[in-house]
Every structure is written in structure tokens, then in C-alpha cells.
Amino acid sequence: MRGHAAAVAAVRILGIDPGLRVTGFGVLERRGQALSYVSSGVVRTADAPLPERLKTILDSLAQVITEHAPDQVAVEQVFVNVNPQSTLRLGQARGAAICAAVSHGLPVAEYTALQVKQAVVGNGHAAKEQVQEMVRRLLGLAADPSADAADALACAICHAHGGQGLGRLATAGYRVRHGRLV
Numbered sequence: 001m002r003g004h005a006a007a008v009a010a011v012r013i014l015g016i017d018p019g020l021r022v023t024g025f026g027v028l029e030r031r032g033q034a035l036s037y038v039s040s041g042v043v044r045t046a047d048a049p050l051p052e053r054l055k056t057i058l059d060s061l062a063q064v065i066t067e068h069a070p071d072q073v074a075v076e077q078v079f080v081n082v083n084p085q086s087t088l089r090l091g092q093a094r095g096a097a098i099c100a101a102v103s104h105g106l107p108v109a110e111y112t113a114l115q116v117k118q119a120v121v122g123n124g125h126a127a128k129e130q131v132q133e134m135v136r137r138l139l140g141l142a143a144d145p146s147a148d149a150a151d152a153l154a155c156a157i158c159h160a161h162g163g164q165g166l167g168r169l170a171t172a173g174y175r176v177r178h179g180r181l182v
Contacts, residue, residue, distance in 0.1 A: 008032045014070035014101070015156025016061065017148055018078075018094040021045055023057050024148030027068045028139065030160040037139040039068055040149040050089065054096040061100035073101040073108045074159035076116060076151065111158050116151070119158035 010031045017024035026040035043060040045053040078094055081087045101108050114124040121134050128151070132144040135153045145153060 011072065011160075012038065012068065012070045013156040013159050014065065014068065014073045014106075015152040015154065015159065016073065016075045016097045016101075017151035017155060018057070018075065018090065018097045019148065020050075020053055020089050020093040022148050023061070023093060023097060024146070024150070024152035025061065025064050026145070026149055026153030026156050027064070027070060028153065028156045028160065035139060035157060035160055037141060037153075039064075040145050040153055042146060042148045050092065054092060057093055057096040058100050061097055062103070065100060065104045065106070070106060072159065073098075073106045074155045075101075075108055075110050076155050077110050077112050079113060109159050109162070111155055116154050116158045119161050120154045 008031050010029050012027065012029050015026045015028070021044065023043040023045075024040070025043065027038040029036045029038055041064075043057055045056045048056075075094060075097055078087060078091050081090070098108055111119075117126045117131060118124040120126075120138070121130050123130070126134075128147050129144075131154050132147060132150040135141070135150045135157065136144045138157060139153065144150065
């Protein structure tokens with residue numbers, strides 16, 4: 001049985017919760033059904049012009065990718081705000097995050113906040129504190145991660161469960177085109 005456990009390949013997943021001011025990231029490893037925490041944190045942008053902020057997100061996530069060598073990336077989809085300008089800027093931050101992944105040749109899967117919360121908490125309308133608590137429990141962390149890092153880890157957990165068992169999301173039949181699941 002010991003040889004069988006060694007034969008199960010590990011898949012490293014980078015989850016990203018994009019934001020223009022704060023972008024959360026979380027890296028975990030899936031080996032069979034088991035998930036293990038690797039790293040998490042946030043990328044904070046200075047109060048600077050938009051192009052500089054996007055460059056900070058792109059460069060910082062590229063550094064995370066280089067340091068942690070993920071195999072796959074999961075990004076939370078943009079929701080529509082009341083303010084169209086905010087939605088557009090959030091979309092641009094998300095685009096910078098996706099560019100960091102595809103420039104490293106990584107496939108990118110996208111999940112709605114509802115899908116992420118459903119997969120992690122079992123309730124698509126869960127509060128941020130519930131997501132933090134479940135991420136802590138699922139990954140065996142000593143304390144709750146910050147809200148943005150927890151959302152990124154939750155996105156990675158959602159993706160990890162996407163192809164197997166708990167919280168299964170339909171990914172069969174999709175293929176990777178230009179670094180994205182389609």
C-alpha cells in the first residue's frame with residue numbers, strides 16, 4: 001500500500017482572489033483526496049496610476065509563480081458592482097492576474113464566488129468569516145488566514161475538488177485553450 005501512496009502525483013494549485021488594492025493568493029497541494037497548505041498572502045498596490053498598480057499585480061504574482069511552481073491556477077470571476085467603473089477596474093486587476101499565469105504557461109480555471117463558497121462552506125451565500133474558518137479547518141492551519149488570502153485559498157480548494165469527490169464541479173469535457181479552461 002505504501003507504494004500506491006507514492007504513486008499518486010501531487011498537483012500544486014495557485015488560487016487568486018483579484019482586487020485592485022489587494023489581491024489575495026494561496027497555494028496548496030492536492031495529493032489524491034488530501035490537501036496541504038503551501039503558502040498564502042496578499043499583493044498590495046500603492047495609491048498610484050492604474051497601469052502601475054496592474055504592473056505590481058502582474059510582477060508580484062509572477063514572483064509567486066516562480067517561487068512556488070504551481071501546476072494550475074484558479075481565479076475568482078468578477079461580479080458586477082453597482083458602480084461600472086469599479087467593475088471595470090476589478091476586471092483589469094483580474095486580467096493582470098490571468099496574464100501572470102498564462103505567461104508562465106499555466107492553465108487557468110475560473111469560478112464564481114457562489115461556486116467557491118459552495119465548495120468550501122457548503123453554502124453559496126456564506127459570510128467571509130465562515131470562509132476563513134472553513135479554510136483554516138480544511139487545511140489544518142493554526143489561525144484564520146486574512147480575508148483576501150482565505151478567499152484565494154478557497155478558490156484553490158474549489159478547483160482541487162472540481163475533478164474529484166467533495167464539492168465536485170463539472171470540468172469533464174473542458175479543454176485548455178490559450179491557457180484557460182474552455
